[in-house]
Amino acid sequence: MxxxxxxxxxxxxxxxxxxxxxxxxxxxxxxxxxxxxxxxxxxxxxxxxxxxxxxxxxxxxxxxxxxxxxxxxxxxxxxxxxxxxxxxxxxxxxxxxxxxxxxxxxxxxxxxxxxxxxxxxxxxxKEIIQSRRKEQIPVEKSLVIMGARFEKNIIKRLEETYGIKTINLTCSGNNRLSDTITENNVLFSYAVALLRSFPCMRMVSDRRAFLQSLPVKGIIYNTIKFCDFYSFEYANLKKTVNTPILKVETDYTDSESGQLMNRIDAFMEMLETKSVSRKTRGKRFFAGIDSGSTSTNAVIIDAEGQIMGYSNVPTGAKAHDSAQKAYNLALKNAGLTKEDISFTVATGYGRISLPFANKITTEISCHGKGAYFLDRKVRTIIDIGGQDSKVIRLDEKGNVLDFAMNDKCSAGTGRFLDFMAKAMEISLEEMSQVILNYHKDIVITSMCTVFAESEVISLIAHNTEVKDIIRGLNRSVATRAVSLLNRIKHTEKYMMTGGVAKNKGVVYEIEQKIGAKLLIPSDPQITGALGAAIFAMESSD
Amino acid sequence: MNAIKSYGNIITKNLSDSKKALAYLKLGLNIAGVYLSLFPDRKVPASLQFLQKICVNSIKDYFNHPDNSMWVNIFSPTEILHAMGVNPLFIEAYSGFLAGISIEGQLIDAAEAAGISNSLCSFHKVFLGSGELNLLKKCKMSITTSMICDGNIGTFRYLSEKYQTPLYILDIPYEYNKENVNYVKNQLQEMIRNIEEIFGRKLDMDRLKEVIARENQSKELLKKYLENLALKNLSTSMTYELYMLFASHVFLGREETLSFYRMLLEDIQRAPDRRGKGIFFIHVPPLFEKNFIKYFNFSPEFSILGFDLNYDFLDEIELRDPLEGIARKLLLNSYNGSFDRKIALIDMLMEKTRPDGVIHFCHFGCKQALGGIYLLQRYFREKNIPFLTLDGDVIDKKNNQEGQTKTRLEAFLEIIRNR
Incomplete structure (x- = not known):
């Protein structure tokens, strides 16, 4: 072997x-x-x-x-x-x-x-080569997988879930040569055919021309950490090709993780390739549950979209239990029972494990929906939650046009700020100040939460004013959010959602950096659940 | 130091207006050129003062005459450009210069926002970012090689497309053999035809031979300099060691480079004997890292003996057929092909310089160097030479953990002191 x-x-x-x-x-x-x-x-x-x-x-x-x-x-x-x-x-x-x-x-x-x-x-x-059959390129609009090798299982799952054909142009694609032996020298024509197969990114050739000949509905572009070849082509495609394109970064250790599937599902929703859902009819109230990493939110609305009740509970070890709790609490606040609910949509990390949901949707679509519902002029959403930060671009009808999410680590998210507040022994309220009269312009350079914590501790040891450190931390979160924003074409109006939207310091620093105001909903944490509830209402129509 | 910082701040403030930022960059370089002539760095010998001027002038020349310049990477065969009177802009050095005025952070963010991977080498990300923010002057052409470093082709292709400049890529195979020498030589010929057409001038083979003759003379002087390193102590810093890459690569074969090597040899011959410990660096010394600056720059206790990249090809290039000679030089580079070649080079350098300790700063994103770290550890264990590896980033300061580096570096230096 x-x-x-x-x-x-x-x-x-x-x-x-x-x-x-x-x-x-x-x-x-x-x-x-x-x-x-x-x-x-x-x-x-x-x-x-x-x-x-x-x-x-x-x-x-x-x-x-x-x-x-x-x-x-x-x-x-x-x-x-x-x-x-x-x-x-x-x-x-x-x-x-x-x-x-x-x-x-x-x-x-x-x-x-x-x-x-x-x-x-x-x-x-010669016999072996001649026995190979060339892979057929589908005629209908397909999903093109490009970039680095991509797990077979994910491609299979994609095809099954969304009933879409895929064209695999990664270097683990199956396209082998077939009727290529034209000369007497078998080995020579074999070598030539091999060299002249669809070029990988390492080769000195332009692959875009080939892409234009394919029936493309969307492109999933996979890059690997510490691989130098792919991001260039992605950056170029993003600028020059009109097809929707999703960049995912994998590192072969967690290819089926929630984060990756989340991005892919949201992208498929964007392409309007909806998965099959269970439907129920008759009653007049709708529920949305957002099972997030730190908090679980539930929102109940009526057929007019009026919020009847909502809840917000911390997510415990079991996402399922917290979701149940949040759901019951929201029902209680609305003065309803679960028999009154005709359709429930779940979103967030724990969405898959909620048995009482009729349908699941990613939080990207839900945040888009919820924010647009709150203000129809919103075109860009910045959502910073416990472990994720994301930016979403909407069109004038509220459809998701593009989005970008943070990479694996928690830098620039709510949890980062939680940790830092703990390290400084201050409350989250103190962390949320807008600081205008600072003494020193502190820049927190570490990208990693753990290292940033030691940086903060050494700042405290050097008697740096707490106010200055708070400003530095809030600015570092804002910087990350803005660099995420720069990955999509962002325009006004902006809305910020998620727990971190309650931090006035971060909001202020982002506003300074982008030179525009951010709309903040009265309870920014429930925007995802609200979007889910609206999806529930629409699904039930 | 503060003047440089405020200069960086001015540029940072004007990044959104690329015309203004470019004008400030150009102005700063012109001032620096004059300043260095009037007030050279007295901490270093005359040869290194001269070298610093060469480096600043090369970037200044690019800003003043972009239409007679080419973007090149460190391994590009610039002998041909020198023979044709074209000024190479050495992109890795340009990134180093931008990091020197502390604006690398914004440039890296701009590159990453465009979709470039955050794990790409920051020497490339800074250059890409300056392209994204239009901080580059459009060149007439650029050349790069495929050898040693994967990031090159992507970076050059991306920016050549953005700036609509012709690019020639030299594909350098892994192995050294006759067919591959011919393959590279044919590409060199094709590249020359392209340059001739674009710049509207012919390559004079006799002038190329003169360039190569100077290159060979420079190499002889460099080898003699190397013979002195074990015993002498030249007052230098990591920055000057990196400046030497101009002399040992992109500017090799020029008249002033030959003068520099003559001066360098004289300086080291005149230098006092080394009293303290000698440290040799592998890969790239972190010139902006605070702990390293504190312990090594102009230090009589821990002298910098140099770093391997300045010695990657020491053989003579045959004058008979210069293009074939250049092809051989590219293929036989110590970092091309198998890692055994790099180990052989390091073995030679250890013998010549006899260091008390060796430090490998693992520059984030450089796979060709980091991938061989285990092989180097094995080599140094066998040779019983203290060897320290530290992770960080030469350019992107936010990828460095100062506290962690401090503990490791100080522990290592304690070991060396006590040996």
């Missing part, structure tokens, strides 16, 4: 040797052994591949000179496996590189043959 990483690997050639090939696709796990042999800040695919090779004790490995990380993987694997070969793949495609790549394939066949004590049978190779 021989392991490989790259689509330019001559897999058919290995099969012609009668060898079983295994594409290394690291699964969810920590990279314990890999960290013994390389640095943590390496691309997570490389670390995952190293982990898998060591763990499964793969003894034969063929790599391609793909990138800095894979080149180092080759260096690290020396003397750790029985057979190791790196194929030098040119970046340019022309007659000269055809010959260079052919020479590389020939050298590899020779090296592997010597290792196995056998020779390549080109007749067998």
């Amino acid at each position: 021989i392991g490989y990483v790259c689509k330019y690997t001559p897999v058919e050639l290995l099969e012609a040797f009668g060898e079983e090939t295994v594409k290394i696709e690291p699964q969810v796990k920590p990279h314990e052994s890999a960290h013994d042999f390389t640095h943590v800040n390496m691309c997570s695919y490389m670390k995952g591949a190293l982990e898998q090779i060591l763990e499964q004790n793969l003894k034969e490995i063929v790599l391609v000179n793909c990138c800095d990380s894979i080149r180092r993987l080759n260096d690290i694997l020396k003397n750790k496996v029985d057979f190791l070969h790196i194929i030098d793949l040119p970046r340019k495609i022309n007659n000269e590189t055809d010959r260079l790549f052919y020479r590389q394939i020939e050298l590899f066949a020779k090296a592997y043959g010597e290792y196995k004590g056998t020779r390549l049978k080109t007749g067998r190779l």
Whole structure:
């Protein structure tokens, strides 16, 4: 069994040797052994591949000179496996590189043959290649997956949930060559066909022309942390292509996590590819529940959209219990019972685990809905909650046009401010001041909550005024929010929602930075639940 | 120091008006050029004062004559540009300059807001960000190589498209062999044809040979300088060590670079013997990091012996066929191909400089260097040389943890003091 990483690997050639090939696709796990042999800040695919090779004790490995990380993987694997070969793949495609790549394939066949004590049978190779069928490109509008390799399971789930076809243009795509043998020299035409397959981002060629020939409904663009190739193409596509595009960043350790699915679901909602929902009819009240990371909110509205009652409870260890509690409390406040509710929509992180919901929707759509309901002039929403911060752009009808969310860590979210208030031993109210007469312009530089905490502690140790630190912290949250805003085309009017909207200091600093006022709803935390309730009302129509 | 800070503040305030910000940048560089002629840095010997002027002038020349300039990366074969009288703007150094006036934060934010990955090397992000905020003057053309660092092609492609400038990418294969030498040589020829067409002037092969002859002479002087490092103590700082990249790469082959190396050799020969401990740096020394500045800059206790990137190719280039010689130089660079080459280079440098300790500052986002950290640790264990790795960012100050760095660095220096 021989392991490989790259689509330019001559897999058919290995099969012609009668060898079983295994594409290394690291699964969810920590990279314990890999960290013994390389640095943590390496691309997570490389670390995952190293982990898998060591763990499964793969003894034969063929790599391609793909990138800095894979080149180092080759260096690290020396003397750790029985057979190791790196194929030098040119970046340019022309007659000269055809010959260079052919020479590389020939050298590899020779090296592997010597290792196995056998020779390549080109007749067998020809048969194998001819048996391959080219993948059909769908005719209907499809979802294009681009960028770095993407988990098969997610693609499958997407196709099933939304009944949409996908075109996989990542480097783990299935598009292999087929009727490519045109010359007598089988190996040469094989090498040429391999080199001239749809170029990956590492190659020196423009891929946009090819994209234009496809029936694209939307693009999911996957980038990996510490991979240098993809974000450039994403940045370019975002500027030049009119198709809706979603950027997701994965690191191969949590590819099915809530955060990733959340973004994808919201994107699919944006594309109006609605999933199937259960419907009930007859009664006149509607509920929305937003099960967030720190608080759970419930809102009950009537058929006119009047808020009948709402609640706000902290999310405990079990999202389900808190949701039930919030729901019951909102019902009580509204003077209703659950029999009065004709439709319930759940949103937020815990939305999947709420059995009494008729439908689930992501908080991105719900915040958009709720904010638009509160003020039809809202075009941009900044929502900063406990562990997420997001910005959403709406069109004049209140539909979500674009959104961006923070990356994994809690920097710039409500929890960040909670931690800092604790570190400084002050209340959240004190944290929420607008500070105009400061002494020193403190800049909190650390991106990480833990490090920012030690930065704050050392500021206190240096007798920096608490007021100045508070201003510095609120400004750092504002900076993060504005940099998120800059990822979408934002216009007035702005509304801020989520728990952090109660922090006047943050609101003030954001307003200063964008030069516009932020509308703040009377209870900013319930905007998501309100949007969910409105969805419930609409779903029931 | 404060003058630089206020200068940075002025530029920061004008970032939204790129014309104004550019005008201030240009003005600042012109003032700096005059200032350095009048008030050179007395802490360093004459050769390094001269080097600083070369560096500032190169960026100044780009601002004053962008239509006779090219964006290049550190490994680009600039010999050809020197022979044709074209001024290279060395983009990594330009980013370093912008970080020097403390405006890197806004530029990095601008790059990330455009969709560029936050884990990309900050040398590239700063350059991209200055492009996003229109802080660059449009060049006539740019060139880059694919070798050693993945970020280059993406960065150059992105900005060339934005500024609508022609780009030539040199694809440098992994292995050194005859076919690959030809492949690179053919690309060099194609690149020269492009430059000739765009700049409307011909490359004179004899002038290229003169450039290469000066490059070879410079290398000889550099090797002699290296022989002195184990015993002598040259008063220097991390910034000057990084300035040396101009001499050892992008400006190699120019008349003034040769003069610099002559002066450098004289200076080290005249320098006092080293009394304190010697520290060698691998990868890039963090020139803006406060603890490093405190312990190493102009320090008689812990002398900076240099860093490996200034020595990545020390062989002579054949004059017979200059393009073939340049192709060989690119392919045989110590960082191209397998990591064994880098270890062989470091082994040679350890033998020559005989340091008391070696520090590898792991610059955030640099996979080619960080990926080999385990192999280096193994090497230094075998050689019994104290070796410290520290994580951080040379350019992006917010990626550094000062307190953490302090504890680790001081503990390491205690070990060295007691050896």
